[in-house]
Amino acid sequence: MTLVLDPAAQDLLFREARTANTFTDEPVTDEQVQAIYDLVKYAPTAFNQQPLRVVLVRSAEARERLVANMSEGNQPKTSTAPLVAILAADNEFHEELPTVLPHFPQAKDVFFAERPVREASAALNASLQVGYFIIGVRAAGLAAGPMTGFDAEGINKEFFADGEHSVLAVVNIGKPGEDAWFPRNPRLEYDQVVTTV
Numbered sequence: 200m201t202l203v204l205d206p207a208a209q210d211l212l213f214r215e216a217r218t219a220n221t222f223t224d225e226p227v228t229d230e231q232v233q234a235i236y237d238l239v240k241y242a243p244t245a246f247n248q249q250p251l252r253v254v255l256v257r258s259a260e261a262r263e264r265l266v267a268n269m270s271e272g273n274q275p276k277t278s279t280a281p282l283v284a285i286l287a288a289d290n291e292f293h294e295e296l297p298t299v300l301p302h303f304p305q306a307k308d309v310f311f312a313e314r315p316v317r318e319a320s321a322a323l324n325a326s327l328q329v330g331y332f333i334i335g336v337r338a339a340g341l342a343a344g345p346m347t348g349f350d351a352e353g354i355n356k357e358f359f360a361d362g363e364h365s366v367l368a369v370v371n372i373g374k375p376g377e378d379a380w381f382p383r384n385p386r387l388e389y390d391q392v393v394t395t396v
Contacts, residue, residue, distance in 0.1 A: 211337060211338070211340075212334055212337050212338060216337045216342075217342070217375075217379070217380045217381075217383065218342075218343065218344055218345065218380075218381075219342035219343065219344045219371065219373070219375045219376075219379040219380070220276050220344060220378075220379055220380070220381065221276065221279075221375065221376035221377060221378060221379045222276075222279065222280045222281055222342065222344075222371065222372075222373035222374060222375060222376045222379070223281070223373060223374040223375070223376045224281060225281060225373065225374045226281050226282075227281045227282035227341065227372050227373055229255075231339050231341070232253075232255060232282070232284075234339060235332070235335040235336055235338070235339050236253070236335070238335045238338060239328070239331040239332050239334065239335035241331075242327055242328045242330075242331035243327065244324040244327060244328065245320060245323075245324055246296060246300055246303075246306050246310070247299045247300050248292050248293070248295075248296065248299070248300075248320065248321070248324050249292065249295065249299055249324075249328070250288045250289045250290075250292035250320070250321040250324050250325040250328070251286060251287075251288065251289075251324075251325040251328035251329065251332070252286075252287045252288070252289045252325075252364055253284050253285070253286055253287075253332070254284065254285040254287070254358055255282060255283075255284055256282070256283040256284070256285060257282070261358075262277075262278065262283065264357045264358075265277065265283060265285065265354065265357070265358075265369070266278050267353070268349050268350040268353035268354045268357060269346070269348065269349045269350075269369065270348035270349060270350075272348065273346050273348045273349065273369075276344060276371055277346070277369065277371060280344065280371035280372065280373050281372065281373035281374075282371075282372040282373060283369060283370070283371055283372070284332075284369070284370045284372060285354065285358055285366055285369055286325070286328075286329050286332060286366070286367050286368045286369070286370060287325070287355075287358075287359060287364040287365055287366045287367060288318075288321035288322050288324075288325035288326075288364065288365045288367055289321060289325070289363060289364055290314065290317050290318050290321050290363050290364065290365060291317070291363045292311075292317065292320075292321050292324075293306075293307045293311035293317055294307070296311070318365070321365070322365065322367065325367055326367060329345070329367055329368050332370070333345055333370065336370070336372055341372055341373060341374060342372070342373060342374065342375040342379065343370050343371070343372055344370060344371035344372070345368050345369070345370045346368065346369045346370070346371070347367075347368055347369075349366070349369055351365070351366050354366045354369070
């Protein structure tokens with residue numbers, strides 16, 4: 200066997216996992232989200248920087264503010280999902296580097312003194328963490344509905360008024376509901392993607 204991961208886990212995390220568009224009303228608990236985070240916090244990032252920040256949208260008032268900034272096609276499912284997470288990059292992640300990179304605390308000033316450098320690095324590395332977050336949701340037996348169809352400036356204004364964060368994705372989370380899946384679209388084959396040099 201080429202892969203060491205159990206075939207059932209391969210199906211759960213990859214082959215049978217889909218982007219959900221409807222959800223049951225079964226709640227997603229804080230304990231579930233904690234377990235997801237405790238699994239996915241090991242995602243690889245440059246300098247162990249960990250710029251991902253997660254805002255759980257639980258109150259009706261916050262949900263209304265979020266939905267107003269979603270594209271029209273994403274509004275109904277964002278309104279009804281049991282839990283919605285806003286995933287953002289912390290552009291001031293470098294302040295944590297002395298803690299998370301104790302063997303090289305000066306990386307904060309050596310590499311990340313300039314804001315544009317931090318923003319680019321935060322976006323890339325937090326995006327890696329977003330991918331892990333989605334896999335973690337699946338590992339919890341839940342479905343994820345990640346979306347990028349939204350007014351980023353509006354969400355940043357509503358939820359990150361400090362100007363230090365940039366929204367990357369909004370993810371609906373829960374047990375899949377009726378007709379949750381669109382038909383699966385084709386994927387590129389190995390030889391269309393992989394070359395050897």
